[in-house]
Amino acid sequence: MKGSSRRKLIARTAIFAVLTSVGIFVLLPTFYLISFTLTQWTEIYTDVFVNPLIGDANWQQILRFSALSFRLSFVAVALDFLFGVPLAYFLARKRFFGKAFLEDIITLSLVIPTSGFGVATLLTWTGISGLGALIGKGIFEASYVIPFINVPFLMLIVHVALTFPYIVQTLQAKLEDLEPAFERASRTLGASAFTTFRKIIFPLSLPALLSGGVLAFARSLGETGATMVVASVHTTAPMAIVRWVSEFKLATASFLGFILIIVATVAILSVEFLTRRGGTFKIPKFFLAFRIEDKILKREKFLSGKSRWIKDIASLSAVAIVVVLPVIVVLASVGTYWSVDPDTGLFRGSVLYQLFGPPNYFNALMKATSTSFLVAAIATYIAACIAIPSVYLIERYRFGRILRYLLRIPLIVPTSALGLSVLLLWGPSGLRLAMPGIWLIIITHMVFSVPVVVESTIAGYEGSEIRMYENASRTLGATPYDAIETVSLPMLKRGIFAGVILSFTRSLGETGATFLVMGSDVTVPPLVVNMAEALAIPAALFASAYLIALSLLLLLLFRVVVRR
């Protein structure tokens, strides 16, 4: 009796400790910006809408930058669907040589440090050593804006490259789960492959498509690192936050951050809500009015014929162009720029000169590397310590579901808003817990590291029958604690490892939030942005290639862990 009540006490204390840590280190920073905006409303209102000096110019800017961001994200997600859906279908249904490699490329897009990737894209499309080598000058001006949709070209393709994996991976997983008999039944009943997709596969995988779409949209909305590098004269909303904070325009910055957090939260919660109910949707009938249906069916029948491989080729080429090409170009360019600038023939424009010559970027890079690794290691370690018991709570208790929803939010909130939130909460103008610098970076990165590890571990948990094995172990005489230690943890190991690696890579590549909280402890991604902005292209090139090589290594590690 006594033992059991003591055990209960320990359990309660543990739950309390875990919940408090999650609350303080993850949820509080995520939502602090909202309460900050509300409590400081009069000040913010004055600054944004009725500024004595500039009137509502700040508000006008917020409107302009947000409009660009939303336009950009919508178009990027639309393109993601266009290429991602056939790709996911292709990956889920076909077995072919090089499939694992293709999947690696898609994962690479998720783990690649974005600022490095931005440099790669910039070079590929505007530089003479990228695609420009074919025609002797850059293909596009960096500031080129696509007409009609009014979206900067470089930003668009960078965002597509960084967000399409969310569509591919969620849809692919769903399709692999989907009973193949549904498709077969539809085919034997006389439907062509395209018709089957529209009437069977699409409605059944709509929840997955929606959540993939929201993730992609949120990532695009918050993307900072690559966007800053390719931005040229354009400004997106998260970039504006970074700039305003550095100009100490905190009120305007927080208002914009507030808007972004609200939008992201509403998006994910509404999709969660929609997909919870029943899991599938009915497509409104008026689409199926017989006349149009007839024509659609004929089109689909035609498309399902011999020409169906066109969509596969198109989406594969898209991946090759937006992801693979820049990576190859940046890695190759380090070689061409190594000892001489290929444009001018001058040594002053070479990688060697900028790294080891008077600019001495090598030292800065090494210092940033050690900061980056230290931050990633500590943030990931603490995050794992908080995340693993959180997973247990999520799976065991009724409030777990809510905890899980809440933990999804930091994953999609634009990181620059997150960084601002942390700065305002713990920084010099808030509780003064930490000054901008390495500790503040760690605290910031923990906000998304905890959810990353939680999601990855849960993915492992739900795939296996851990509950059953745990019960088996209990019936064989193990206490609940024995069962966790001997059964659950070993089985979860892989999901935890995968989460740890993902969190580490994400921390290593994070740019937007880090800019705001790093003070003088520069990590590598912001350093790359600074180099690019200082037009130290060879140095930026080298640092990007270096970052990309690091992420390739981590990807390899990830692969070993996940596919064993």
Place this chain on the structure above:
Amino acid sequence: MPDVKLVNVTKTFAKGRIVAVDHIDLHVRNGEYLTLLGPSGCGKTTTLRMIAGLIEPDEGMIYIGDKLVTGLPPEDRDIGYVFQQYALFPHMDVWDNVTYGPTVKAWIEEKRDRIGREMLEMVKLYDRSDAVPRELSGGMMQRVALARALAAGARLLLLDEPLGALDAKIRFELRYELRKLVNDLGLTAVHVTHDQGEAMAISDRIALMKKGKILQVGTPQELYMKPKHVFVANFIGESNFLEGYVVETDDRGCIIELRGGLIAHAIDKTRRKGERVVLAIRPETLSIEKGHKKVLNGLPGYIERFRFEGTDVRYEVTLKNEDTIVIVRPALMGEWINEGESVTARFSPDKSYLFTYPTAGLRRELALE
């Protein structure tokens, strides 16, 4: 009104390491109910899926009603396919499921509605049109799946273990219902099952498969009475197998010396003297008497085990030569004999068959996979 012809059809998986279907020839006649029967993993589903066009054969040709269909996608083959787990579309109600074929084939609305209604009335589920699949019982789902396959206008019905997911009682009822429906509509049907009882009850003819090959095609009676292969004798019904050599042949048949010097007479006239053979005797054709008697085809032994099984009783008899045979007698006829008693098991020469001893060994030949 199609017939189906498979010519030399082969399908391998895993780069040729798994031969799922191995050079089979099969002719399903027009209007016939043919069952593909065999242990699980023998290639039945693969064969059916090749007929449907869901997978393409590596080799060989498939004709549906004289038309070469190899390479034709499933939607153009005019077949109905019923899946083991029914594969009713979960996001559509019963009505939308059943009219799915007419809809995607862009038939006019009137025709679609008429056929949907007819089919649902036929399977007695018209009043459940608005139900979604998960609200239906297994038997109902099965009937909706059938109605859906038929509504698409199929003249050839392919059924993959259509009753496999049902409870025993419902399975029994539905098998006759299914047979009657196919008959009334004059369809050709290919039915896949691993349940020999179901196959015997429902089929015009059975094609018995093992390891990707068809061993024998024939009516249920033919397979039961004239098995061409030890595996058939064992899979259809049950058989005792006794090994021996032909020691004498004459114009009435032959004499076989079984292990341990036991002698048996058979009416098979095709055997040569000295040939190594397997004698197959069905348990229900053996009679049993107390004590050791010197009679024609009487095998002495004692009762190792006795089991009461409801309609039948089952004896396991250990013969003098240590072989074991099974004897099944109707429970309510004659008196039961106790375990341990000496008995003589007896069979008539014309109710047993001889097979050449398989080169791979008897045990290998009888193995299910």
